[in-house]
Amino acid sequence: MIVFPNAKINIGLHVVSRRSDGYHNLETVFYPVQLTDALEMAENKTTGITFSGLPVEGPPGENLVLKAYHLLKNDFELPPVQFHLHKKIPTGAGLGGGSSDAAFALKMLNEYFQLRLSTEKLKNYAVKLGADCPFFIENKPMFASGIGDLFSPMELNLTQYRIVILKPEVSVSTVLAYKNVVPVPPEFNLKKLSGLPIEQWKETVVNDFEKSIFPLFPDIEKWKKKLYEAGALYASMSGSGSAVFGIFRHLPADFDKIIPEGVLFVG
Ligand SMILES: C[C@@](CO)(OP(=O)(O)O)[C@H](O)COP(=O)(O)OP(=O)(O)OC[C@H]1O[C@@H](n2ccc(N)nc2=O)[C@H](O)[C@@H]1O
Numbered sequence: 001m002i003v004f005p006n007a008k009i010n011i012g013l014h015v016v017s018r019r020s021d022g023y024h025n026l027e028t029v030f031y032p033v034q035l036t037d038a039l040e041m042a043e044n045k046t047t048g049i050t051f052s053g054l055p056v057e058g059p060p061g062e063n064l065v066l067k068a069y070h071l072l073k074n075d076f077e078l079p080p081v082q083f084h085l086h087k088k089i090p091t092g093a094g095l096g097g098g099s100s101d102a103a104f105a106l107k108m109l110n111e112y113f114q115l116r117l118s119t120e121k122l123k124n125y126a127v128k129l130g131a132d133c134p135f136f137i138e139n140k141p142m143f144a145s146g147i148g149d150l151f152s153p154m155e156l157n158l159t160q161y162r163i164v165i166l167k168p169e170v171s172v173s174t175v176l177a178y179k180n181v182v183p184v185p186p187e188f189n190l191k192k193l194s195g196l197p198i199e200q201w202k203e204t205v206v207n208d209f210e211k212s213i214f215p216l217f218p219d220i221e222k223w224k225k226k227l228y229e230a231g232a233l234y235a236s237m238s239g240s241g242s243a244v245f246g247i248f249r250h251l252p253a254d255f256d257k258i259i260p261e262g263v264l265f266v267g
């Protein structure tokens with residue numbers, strides 16, 4: 001069985017407060033985009049559980065696909081399987097690739113082995129793998145609060161626009177980003193995002209991580225400016241970076257000249 005875990009972008013992100021457990025309360029809008037990895041799974045009774053594909057950074061115990069498998073294996077009789085992951089979503093990009101792989105692994109195991117887990121139960125497993133992992137279970141535009149794990153659906157449809165994602169060479173660690181951010185009360189209620197014309201987002205919709213990340217990695221800000229130069233109605237860093245995205249009504253004819261490199265996705 002094969003699934004295609006997709007990326008997300010954050011449209012606006014407010015880090016509201018630091019919590020006593022070290023996590024942060026935030027408010028953000030998650031929007032799914034069709035930049036995808038490919039994750040394949042087959043039963044493998046001879047060699048036990050295996051994982052192949054581009055190596056995922058960090059120790060094998062931290063591989064989120066394997067973590068998803070073992071999480072369900074604690075509660076269900078699962079035979080050994082082999083996974084193959086073809087990575088297209090870069091890590092350290094703020095695009096949620098690892099979380100998406102993990103959520104899609106849970107959904108695939110649920111379907112293939114007919115575990116009959118409800119969406120709610122799958123989300124409860126997902127949050128154990130990462131704060132933004134439950135988003136990828138339903139995978140629809142959502143306003144998120146709490147640590148990024150409490151969701152309310154949002155009517156936001158950007159299909160008539162073009163979305164461009166750029167990936168500067170640098171990668172940003174989520175832990176580092178949260179360490180440097182200064183929580184502030186939000187000036188705009190992101191729940192109202194879909195009622196605000198995109199032309200006004202530039203002045204109103206902010207990602208709080210930009211303030212501390214841009215001085216550390218000036219290239220990220222440079223790429224964001226390029227998107228505006230190319231005519232984006234709105235541009236921002238996604239999550240804790242380093243990817244930046246632009247939302248365009250139309251791409252200009254000379255887009256390739258303005259942005260000759262670093263384009264990861266055009267949707
Ligand atoms: C910033 C966001 C915005 O969508 O996305 P990315 O940029 O990583 O994609 C998310 O909050 C990332 O969520 P996720 O990547 O699932 O985080 P986790 O693996 O659970 O946590 C990694 C580390 O980030 C910090 N963390 C995470 C979430 C949160 N609400 N507060 C935090 O302080 C903690 O230090 C934690 O140990």
Ligand SMILES: Nc1ncnc2c1ncn2[C@@H]1O[C@H](COP(=O)(O)OP(=O)(O)O)[C@@H](O)[C@H]1O
Binds near residue numbers: 091097
């Ligand atoms: N399947 C996976 N794909 C990507 N990253 C993974 C995976 N499994 C574990 N990780 C770890 O999760 C971290 C965060 O990955 P990811 O969610 O893709 O990035 P981001 O937090 O920038 O959205 C990576 O640095 C990596 O060490």
